[in-house]
Amino acid sequence: xxxxxxxxxADDWGIIRNGVITRSLSxxxxxxxxxxxxxxxxxxxxxxVGRTLQITGLVFFTGSVLYxxxxxxxxxxxxxxxxxxxGVGASTVGTLLNEYTVYPDFRINxxx
Numbered sequence: 001x002x003x004x005x006x007x008x009x010a011d012d013w014g015i016i017r018n019g020v021i022t023r024s025l026s027x028x029x030x031x032x033x034x035x036x037x038x039x040x041x042x043x044x045x046x047x048x049v050g051r052t053l054q055i056t057g058l059v060f061f062t063g064s065v066l067y068x069x070x071x072x073x074x075x076x077x078x079x080x081x082x083x084x085x086x087g088v089g090a091s092t093v094g095t096l097l098n099e100y101t102v103y104p105d106f107r108i109n110x111x112x
Contacts, residue, residue, distance in 0.1 A: 002069075
């Protein structure tokens with residue numbers, strides 16, 4: 001759940017689910033590879049398959065952790081914070097609203 005901390009803050013449960021599933025499948029590859037290497041240490045073919053599963057699982061696990069931590073969580077937090085700013089009417093640009101009335105029913109708004 002650590003790499004999904006930003007997504008948990010942003011209440012983005014679909015992305016959290018995808019990340020947890022990806023990391024769980026990667027860990028299952030690592031465990032399956034460990035079982036093959038431990039139980040079949042005398043068979044070179046199964047030993048190489050087990051090590052390949054371990055390395056593949058480790059690569060996918062590490063990639064998923066880094067991607068979720070650096071890209072996905074940051075995007076979720078930025079999107080969540082932007083929605084909050086829009087909901088309360090806040091803007092990231094500090095402007096002053098001025099109004100100029102030309103006719104009683106025609107107004108011009110300008111920002112500066």
